[in-house]
Amino acid sequence: MRWSQWYIPTLKEAPGDAEVVSHKLMVRAGMIRKLTSGVYSWLPLGMKTLQKITQIVREEMNRAGAQEILMPAVQPADLWRESGRWAHYGKELLRFKDRHDRDYCYGPTHEEVVTDLVRGEVRSYRQLPLCLYQIQWKFRDEVRPRFGLMRGREFLMKDAYSFDRDREGADRSYDAMYEAYKRIFSRLGLQFRPVQADTGSIGGSSSHEFMVLAETGEDTIAYCKSCDWSANIEQAEIKASKPVSSSCPENEEVSTPGMHTIDEVSSFLKCPPEKMIKTLLYVADGKPVAALVRGDREVNEIKLKNFLHAETDVVLALPEQVEAWTGAAVGFAGPVGLSAAVRIVADNELLADTGYVAGANKTDTHLLNVDPRRDAPSSEYGDIRNITQNDVCPVCGGSVGMAKGIEVGHIFKLGTKYSKAMNAVFLDENGKEQVMIMGCYGIGVSRVVAACIEQNFDHDGILFPPQAAPFDVHVICLDPKDEAVLRKTEAVESYLLNSGLDPLIDDREERPGVKFKDADLIGIPMQIIIGGKGLSKGVIEVKNRKTGEKETLSAETFAPAFEEWKNRVRKSWKIR
Numbered sequence: 001m002r003w004s005q006w007y008i009p010t011l012k013e014a015p016g017d018a019e020v021v022s023h024k025l026m027v028r029a030g031m032i033r034k035l036t037s038g039v040y041s042w043l044p045l046g047m048k049t050l051q052k053i054t055q056i057v058r059e060e061m062n063r064a065g066a067q068e069i070l071m072p073a074v075q076p077a078d079l080w081r082e083s084g085r086w087a088h089y090g091k092e093l094l095r096f097k098d099r100h101d102r103d104y105c106y107g108p109t110h111e112e113v114v115t116d117l118v119r120g121e122v123r124s125y126r127q128l129p130l131c132l133y134q135i136q137w138k139f140r141d142e143v144r145p146r147f148g149l150m151r152g153r154e155f156l157m158k159d160a161y162s163f164d165r166d167r168e169g170a171d172r173s174y175d176a177m178y179e180a181y182k183r184i185f186s187r188l189g190l191q192f193r194p195v196q197a198d199t200g201s202i203g204g205s206s207s208h209e210f211m212v213l214a215e216t217g218e219d220t221i222a223y224c225k226s227c228d229w230s231a232n233i234e235q236a237e238i239k240a241s242k243p244v245s246s247s248c249p250e251n252e253e254v255s256t257p258g259m260h261t262i263d264e265v266s267s268f269l270k271c272p273p274e275k276m277i278k279t280l281l282y283v284a285d286g287k288p289v290a291a292l293v294r295g296d297r298e299v300n301e302i303k304l305k306n307f308l309h310a311e312t313d314v315v316l317a318l319p320e321q322v323e324a325w326t327g328a329a330v331g332f333a334g335p336v337g338l339s340a341a342v343r344i345v346a347d348n349e350l351l352a353d354t355g356y357v358a359g360a361n362k363t364d365t366h367l368l369n370v371d372p373r374r375d376a377p378s379s380e381y382g383d384i385r386n387i388t389q390n391d392v393c394p395v396c397g398g399s400v401g402m403a404k405g406i407e408v409g410h411i412f413k414l415g416t417k418y419s420k421a422m423n424a425v426f427l428d429e430n431g432k433e434q435v436m437i438m439g440c441y442g443i444g445v446s447r448v449v450a451a452c453i454e455q456n457f458d459h460d461g462i463l464f465p466p467q468a469a470p471f472d473v474h475v476i477c478l479d480p481k482d483e484a485v486l487r488k489t490e491a492v493e494s495y496l497l498n499s500g501l502d503p504l505i506d507d508r509e510e511r512p513g514v515k516f517k518d519a520d521l522i523g524i525p526m527q528i529i530i531g532g533k534g535l536s537k538g539v540i541e542v543k544n545r546k547t548g549e550k551e552t553l554s555a556e557t558f559a560p561a562f563e564e565w566k567n568r569v570r571k572s573w574k575i576r
Contacts, residue, residue: 001471001502001503001504001505002505002507003504003505003506003507003508004507004508006044006045006504007030007043007044008029008030008043008044008045008518008522009030009043010028010029010030010518010521010522011027011028011030012028013028014027014028015027015034017034018148019146019147019148020147020148020150020216020450020454021216021453021454021457022147022148022149022150022216022449022450022451022453022454023147023148023149023150023450025453025457025461025462025521026046026148026149026449026450026453027148028461028521029045029461029462029521029522029523030043030045030046030522031043031045031046031049032046032148032149037145037153038142038145038151038152038153038154039152039153039154040148040149040152040154045470045522046449046470048470048471049449049464049468049469049470050156050445050446050449052467052468052469052470053188053445053448053449053452053468054135054156054158054445056184056187056188056467057135057158057184057443057445058135058158060180060181060183060184060187061133061158061160061180063180063183064131064176064177064179064180065131065176066131066132066133066160067130067131067132067133068132068133068134068135069117069132069133069134070134070136071107071110071113071114071117071134071136072107072113073106073107073136073137073138073139074104074105074106074107075104075105075106075107075110075112075113076102076103076104077095077102077103077104077105078103079112079113079116079422080093080105080112082112082421082422083111083112083115083417083418083421083422084421085112086103088311088312089108091141091143092108092140092141092142092143093105093108093140093141094106094108094139094140094141106139107136107138107139108138108139108140109138109157109159109440109442110134110136110159110161111161111414111418111438111440112418112422114132114161115161115418115419115422115424115438116422117132118130118132118163118424118436119419119422119423119424119425122163122424122426122436123426123427124426124427125165125426125427125428125429125434127426128163128164128165128169128426128436129162129163129164129165129169129172129173130162130163131160131161131162131163131173131176131177132160132161133158133159133160133161133441134158134159134160135156135157135158135445136156136157136159137154137155137156137157138154138155138156138157138159139153139154140153140155141153147216147218147450148450149446149447149449149450150216150218150406150447150450150451150454151218152446155444155445155446155447156444156445156446157442157443157444157445157446158442158443158445159440159441159442160177160440160441160442161438161439161440161441162174162177162438162439162440162441163419163424163436163437163438164436164437164438164439165426165428165434165436165437166437167437169437170413170415170437170438170439171413173439174411174413174439177411177439177441178194178208178411181194181210181409181411181441181443182194184409184443185210185212185408185409187467188448188452188465188467188468189465189466189467189468189573189574190212190408190448190451190452190455190465191212191213191455192210192211192212192213192405192408193210193211193213193221193223193230193403193405194208194209194210194211194230195208195209195210195211195221195223195230195231195232195235195405196208196230196231196232196235196236196237197209197231197232197234197235197410206412206413207410207411207412207413208410208411209232209405209407209409209410210407210408210409210410210411210443211232211405211406211407211408212405212406212408212448212451212452212454212455213403213404213405213455214404214405214406214451214454214455215404216404216406216454217404217405217406217454218404218406218407219232219233219404219405219406219407220232220233220402220403220404220405221233221402221403221404221405222236222387222400222401222402223400223401223402223403224393224395224396224398224399224400224401225398225399225400225401226393226396226398226399227393227395227396227398229393229394229395229396231387233300233386233387233402234300234302234303235302235303236386236387236394237383237387237394238348238349238383238385238387238391238394239391239392239394239397240348240351240383241348241349241351241352242352243351243352243373244351244352244353244354246354247354247371247374248354248355248369248370248371249355249369250369251336251367251368251369251370251375252367252368252369253360253362253365253366253367253368254269254365254366254367254368255364255365256268256269256332256364256365256366257364258364259331259364259366260329260330260331260332261331262276262278262295262296265357265366266295269357269366271357272295272296273294273295273296274294274295274296275295275353275355275356275357276294276295276356276357276358277292277293277294277295277334277335277350277356277357277358277359277370277372278292278293278294278295278297278299279291279292279333279334279335279358279359280293280299280316280333281316281317281321281322281325281326281333281342282301282304282314282315282316282317283314283315283316283317283321284304284305284308284310284312284314285308285310285311285312287343288317288321288325288339288341288342288343289304289308289314289342289343289344289345290333290335290338290342290343290344290345291304291345291346291347291384292335292344292345292346292347292350292372292379293346293347293349293350293384293385294347294349294350294385295357297347297349297385297386297388298385298386299384299385299386300384300385300386301313301314303382303383303384303385304345304384307345307380307382307383307384308343308345325338325339325341325342326338326339326359326361327361327362328359328360328361328362328363328365329363329364331359332359332360332361332362332363332364332365332366333359333361334358334359334360334361334366334367334370335358335370335372335375335376335379336358336360336361336367336370336375336376337360337361338361338376340378343380344376344378344379344380345379345380345381345382345384346372346376346379346380346381346382346384347381347382347383347384347385348381348382348383349385350372350381351372351373351381354369354370354371354372354374355368355369355370355371356369356370356371356372357370358370387400388400389401389402406447406450406451406454407444407447408443408444408447408448408451409441409442409443409444410441410442411439411440411441411442412439412440412441413439414437414438414439414440415437415438416435416436416437416438417438418438419435419436419437419438420435424436424438449468452464452465452468456523457523460517460520460521461520461521461522461523462521462522462523463523463525463545463546464522464523464524464525464545465525465573466525466569466570466573469523469524469525470504470522470524471502471503471504471524472496472501472502472503472524472525472526473496473501473502473503473504473524473526473527473528474503474504474506474519474522474524474526474527474528474545475489475492475493475496475503475504475505475506475527475528475530476506476512476515476516476519476527476528476529476530477489477505477506477507477530478512478515478529478530478531478532479531479532480507480508480509481509482532484532484535485530485531485532485535488530488535488540488555489505489507489530492528492530492540492558493505495558495559495562504524506518506519512531519545520545523545524545525544525545525546525569525573526542526543526544526545526566526569527542527543527544527545528540528541528542528562529541529542529543534552534555535555538554538555538556539552539553539554539555540552540553540554540555540558541553542562542565544568544569544572546569546572546573547572551565553565
């Protein structure tokens with residue numbers, strides 16, 4: 001492919017709104033262009049990479065026994081009302097009406113559509129198990145699109161759906177997809193970890209996210225330094241503390257004028273934050289809830305929502321609500337004497353000690369010597385806080401580490417959430433009607449491109465792994481007007497094509513410096529540099545983009561020399 005005939009509009013500078021590396025480099029490399037907030041056009045170079053990643057995903061889905069289909073992007077609201085998600089999905093769902101005033105949405109995911117498809121065709125247990133997948137553009141109306149493709153509104157997604165006769169079969173389908181995902185991300189040369197995760201708006205009993213490790217990741221994952229356990233911080237289980245049996249003196253009120261925060265009260269009373277109770281007031285399904293954690297901890301709102309089995313997200317109460325429920329200004333809430341109308345949920349860790357300081361539900365006042373079990377006996381206990389590096393692994397008791405990650409895949413055990421609501425049933429061996437057991441499995445294919453760059457770049461540009469690079473080899477013709485240089489470039493191009501490689505030939509009439517900078521920017525892993533000076537010495541220069549190492553190969557015996565060098569480049573990417 002000749003650069004002069006391709007649309008690759010590289011830029012010297014990144015756009016002002018680009019915040020992360022992948023966004024900056026993809027725009028500069030001429031891979032994408034922004035149309036509107038969170039929506040991008042894919043240019044030829046970007047499409048080549050997107051197609052290569054898509055092909056790997058498709059191959060592994062087929063290998064796992066899934067069958068490819070394509071479902072409509074526009075979905076009728078009636079299906080979403082059947083499942084119950086029309087009212088609960090939120091503003092991320094792009095809703096609209098057709099000319100007949102009927103409600104529709106642009107699909108962010110396809111559980112309802114695929115369940116409707118299967119329930120109309122599958123009648124017998126003999127037709128199960130079944131796994132269907134598609135690769136299709138989706139739209140979610142993110143409240144704050146940012147980071148380019150990492151948090152866009154429109155994205156390419158592979159979504160698969162399994163249907164099984166029983167739980168055991170559903171577990172096998174889930175495990176098959178788990179292994180397929182590991183193969184996909186391993187083939188792409190990515191450093192990743194599967195982590196336990198929250199099921200969110202998709203629902204189901206359990207799920208795993210596949211995280212590409214990168215400092216620019218939006219998600220924090222916790223992992224064990226001794227075993228294979230890892231989890232999204234939203235889901236990371238914390239071992240329950242051993243309750244203490246000691247008691248403490250009776251409560252004592254103390255004046256804390258204008259002291260609203262943990263830090264202020266801690267400094268004023270000379271009390272460490274771990275000896276304080278942080279009381280946060282929330283609204284869950286329209287009802288008040290007080291969440292209690294140690295003063296040096298943070299409430300995990302996902303865990304709190306799951307503990308409460310709340311239908312909607314838990315949200316912090318407004319100041320006027322806090323004052324109505326506690327009788328005090330914000331910053332002085334506590335569990336002792338709190339209104340009976342407020343449900344109290346305390347973190348397990350609070351059972352490990354007594355003698356805490358807490359708000360007195362009286363403005364400018366706190367309580368000393370608080371024992372949660374004695375003083376707030378109606379409290380419920382559970383794991384409702386974020387894990388920290390001071391906690392231990394819930395599996396083996398080892399040390400916990402933290403890392404940033406980019407979610408590129410998510411798999412769910414749906415159970416009967418959709419099949420029961422939408423009456424997707426079959427007849428078993430005894431002719432008895434049973435509800436299908438479902439799973440769903442997503443990969444953000446376009447996000448994988450960005451994640452790949454977030455993990456592979458340097459100060460000059462992208463370092464594409466060979467499996468994801470838009471081309472296999474970048475041939476830089478330094479002087480296309482020089483007949484000898486041009487003939488050698490064409491001979492090398494012919495050799496590469498006959499070897500099954502896909503080369504990009506930079507035949508532009510540009511200065512060598514411009515070509516070198518563009519080559520490093522777009523990040524194709526192997527560079528071949530052909531110029532008059534080199535040919536006069538009988539050599540062709542090659543460069544490993546990953547390591548930056550340059551070598552000269554004999555122009556006369558280029559083919560065998562290149563094969564040996566190519567193998568060394570592949571080894572630098574740990575490809576065998």
